[in-house]
Amino acid sequence: MISVCLCDPQPIVQQGLKAILESSDDLQFVASGATLEEASTQLERLRPAVLIVDRGFGMHPLLEWIAKARQQHPETEVVVWASAISDVECFRALQAGARGIMKKTVSIAALHHCLRTVAKKELWTENLFLSKDQPLGRPRNRPLTPREQQVASLVAKGMKNREIAEALEIATGTVKIHLMHIFEKTGIRDRFELALHGLRLATARDGELEEAVMERERQERLARVD
Numbered sequence: 001m002i003s004v005c006l007c008d009p010q011p012i013v014q015q016g017l018k019a020i021l022e023s024s025d026d027l028q029f030v031a032s033g034a035t036l037e038e039a040s041t042q043l044e045r046l047r048p049a050v051l052i053v054d055r056g057f058g059m060h061p062l063l064e065w066i067a068k069a070r071q072q073h074p075e076t077e078v079v080v081w082a083s084a085i086s087d088v089e090c091f092r093a094l095q096a097g098a099r100g101i102m103k104k105t106v107s108i109a110a111l112h113h114c115l116r117t118v119a120k121k122e123l124w125t126e127n128l129f130l131s132k133d134q135p136l137g138r139p140r141n142r143p144l145t146p147r148e149q150q151v152a153s154l155v156a157k158g159m160k161n162r163e164i165a166e167a168l169e170i171a172t173g174t175v176k177i178h179l180m181h182i183f184e185k186t187g188i189r190d191r192f193e194l195a196l197h198g199l200r201l202a203t204a205r206d207g208e209l210e211e212a213v214m215e216r217e218r219q220e221r222l223a224r225v226d
Helices: 011-022 036-046 059-072 087-096 108-119 126-131 146-156 161-168 172-186 191-225
Strands: 002-007 027-033 050-054 077-082 100-103
Touching: 002 011, 002 036, 002 108, 011 027, 027 036, 027 108, 036 050, 036 059, 050 059, 050 108, 059 077, 059 087, 077 108, 087 100, 087 191, 100 108, 100 126, 126 191, 146 161, 146 172, 146 191, 161 172, 172 191
Parallel strands: 002 027, 002 050, 050 077, 077 100
Antiparallel strands: none
């Protein structure tokens, strides 16, 4: 059972989400709060699998809260939901440690899919959800050159073309050419999707590393028992 907490200042929203999740076999609504302080208490007391937090608390305090929550409670995945959120805000929230970004206009099916996806420690955004069954019709198996990999990595860190050019000591126009080649080779539509793709890869690598560490610790415990 995936336990879910909500931090939203509107009681009607809290009751609405609770009613929606009550019909699910694997999603359990366990608590709600109206402030970030109450959300911190929920994390400490309940340690839910997922905590949904409203973007309406303001991006700056929200980003600080997410980073702190991820550091203190890595077992809980954070989903930011909002009436509206820009691509830049979305990316910054993911960089801060949020696992999912969800608009309040999503369908119930998308809501369920988001919560189940982030509970598996995978990234979820509406862009990824809408495109998951839509082939792009362009080649996706052509390898990137080392320089293109560098550019893609810096885009995933949120750097602009000018900043990438300075970091790699190349012209801004050259960065644009590399991006065109990356989009063509991968089938990725734009730099925001490229940034999400980079974050997804980094998340997968972190998950593999965590599993490897846990397996090594398990083997060491077994060796001590023997």
